[in-house]
Amino acid sequence: MNAQRTQVAIIGAGPAGLLLGQLLHREGIDSVVLEATSRAHVESRVRAGVLEHQSVDILQAAGVGARMRREGLLHHGIELRFQGSRHRIDFGALTGKSVMIYGQHEVVKDLIAARVQAALPLLFEIRDVQLSGLESSAPRVQFRAEGQTHALECDFVAGCDGFHGICRSYLPASGVKLFERVYPFAWLGILAAAPPASQELVYALHEHGFALLSMRSPTLSRLYLQCAPDEDLDGWPDERVWEELQVRLATRDGFSLTTGPIQQKSVTAMRSFVVEPMQWGRLFLAGDAAHIVPPTGAKGMNLALADVHVLARALVSHFRYGSDDLLRRYSEQCLHRIWKVQRFSWWMTALLHRFDTDNDFDRRRQTAELEYLASSPAAQQSLAENYVGPPLE
Ligand code: APR
Numbered sequence: 001m002n003a004q005r006t007q008v009a010i011i012g013a014g015p016a017g018l019l020l021g022q023l024l025h026r027e028g029i030d031s032v033v034l035e036a037t038s039r040a041h042v043e044s045r046v047r048a049g050v051l052e053h054q055s056v057d058i059l060q061a062a063g064v065g066a067r068m069r070r071e072g073l074l075h076h077g078i079e080l081r082f083q084g085s086r087h088r089i090d091f092g093a094l095t096g097k098s099v100m101i102y103g104q105h106e107v108v109k110d111l112i113a114a115r116v117q118a119a120l121p122l123l124f125e126i127r128d129v130q131l132s133g134l135e136s137s138a139p140r141v142q143f144r145a146e147g148q149t150h151a152l153e154c155d156f157v158a159g160c161d162g163f164h165g166i167c168r169s170y171l172p173a174s175g176v177k178l179f180e181r182v183y184p185f186a187w188l189g190i191l192a193a194a195p196p197a198s199q200e201l202v203y204a205l206h207e208h209g210f211a212l213l214s215m216r217s218p219t220l221s222r223l224y225l226q227c228a229p230d231e232d233l234d235g236w237p238d239e240r241v242w243e244e245l246q247v248r249l250a251t252r253d254g255f256s257l258t259t260g261p262i263q264q265k266s267v268t269a270m271r272s273f274v275v276e277p278m279q280w281g282r283l284f285l286a287g288d289a290a291h292i293v294p295p296t297g298a299k300g301m302n303l304a305l306a307d308v309h310v311l312a313r314a315l316v317s318h319f320r321y322g323s324d325d326l327l328r329r330y331s332e333q334c335l336h337r338i339w340k341v342q343r344f345s346w347w348m349t350a351l352l353h354r355f356d357t358d359n360d361f362d363r364r365r366q367t368a369e370l371e372y373l374a375s376s377p378a379a380q381q382s383l384a385e386n387y388v389g390p391p392l393e
């Protein structure tokens with residue numbers, strides 16, 4: 001068996017794991033990042049694409065913001081569309097802040113490039129991760145790579161291995177509480193080589209359900225449709241996807257979608273999930289390993305980045321000053337933000353989707369809420385301040 005030592009073993013090379021490695025490196029703390037899949041896989045996986053203003057600041061301060069600043073699209077508002085009319089929510093006027101459109105896999109590419117450039121350990125296609133000694137001061141990570149078993153001795157383990165990872169299972173069932181809501185619908189998402197038909201994101205509610213027009217660049221559109229959780233993509237040839245998007249996004253003033261070749265099509269489940277606490281012994285969970293939000297508020301990646309921002313500061317405090325106060329408060333501090341964001345993501349989801357259980361009262365109430373948002377600066381302020389992101393504490 002090959003044995004190595006590091007200060008922080010990071011499981012998972014998504015935005016959470018990679019940013020944590022980068023933040024620690026800048027503070028002189030060493031880490032090893034272990035990823036189950038390949039570099040090509042994590043660099044091409046199309047996921048979220050909206051960065052809150054402080055996520056932009058975190059990436060910039062971590063020294064990985066140059067390409068994002070060049071290629072990202074700064075957005076100062078979004079549009080809400082219902083009953084054929086458009087209503088702009090002006091983030092600039094309401095909050096003085098903006099968001100950045102920049103794909104999650106671009107963030108991942110930038111973080112991997114920085115890690116490779118600094119020649120820091122990042123292992124892909126590793127198997128069978130097992131953790132031990134989490135309640136001691138010397139945890140151990142065992143894994144397989146290239147047919148051999150390896151052991152990594154460390155001071156801390158960061159569980160950044162996403163919702164389907166293994167780290168969460170090391171929290172003792174009797175010591176944690178899980179919170180979950182599964183929604184009775186999913187999103188059918190496409191990535192298309194077509195110039196976006198709107199300069200800003202459009203969130204639409206139609207009789208048929210939710211639709212979202214988003215983008216990745218001036219030539220790439222990203223669009224979504226509310227669909228059944230078990231929707232069969234075979235029933236959605238490209239023409240049907242475009243037709244349905246056009247129906248749900250139509251306006252009385254004649255909005256027309258720009259179409260183009262569909263490069264990718266997938267169905268994303270919708271779930272709200274939180275585990276409390278996010279820590280056990282020397283294991284700290286961050287990102288999707290600890291919580292999931294439905295994508296309506298575009299918060300998943302932002303929460304992951306906010307968690308590791310807090311975790312990195314706590315680890316620096318431990319290694320540099322010998323103080324564990326911030327580590328002790330890690331879970332509580334993150335959960336405060338997470339529940340704020342859970343509420344917002346649930347609210348945006350409820351506002352903009354058709355539920356099977358809706359009765360006439362629910363429909364009228366939903367329309368009244370959209371009309372209130374369209375007409376009330378106070379209601380818009382609440383949406384805007386949550387969308388651009390609550391401040392980091
Ligand atoms: N061992 C090593 N790596 C693992 C294991 C394992 N047992 N299980 C999962 N992984 C890897 C996955 O392959 C993935 O690359 O952990 C990584 C987790 O990354 P993400 O799922 O991107 O999670 P996170 O970094 O928390 O980022 C959250 O991802 O799902 C989106 O909407 C979500 O935008 C949010 C973001």
Ligand code: PHB
Binds near residue numbers: 049050214295
């Ligand atoms: C995306 O571009 O993928 C996206 C944008 C906004 C959302 C969700 C996803 O709310």
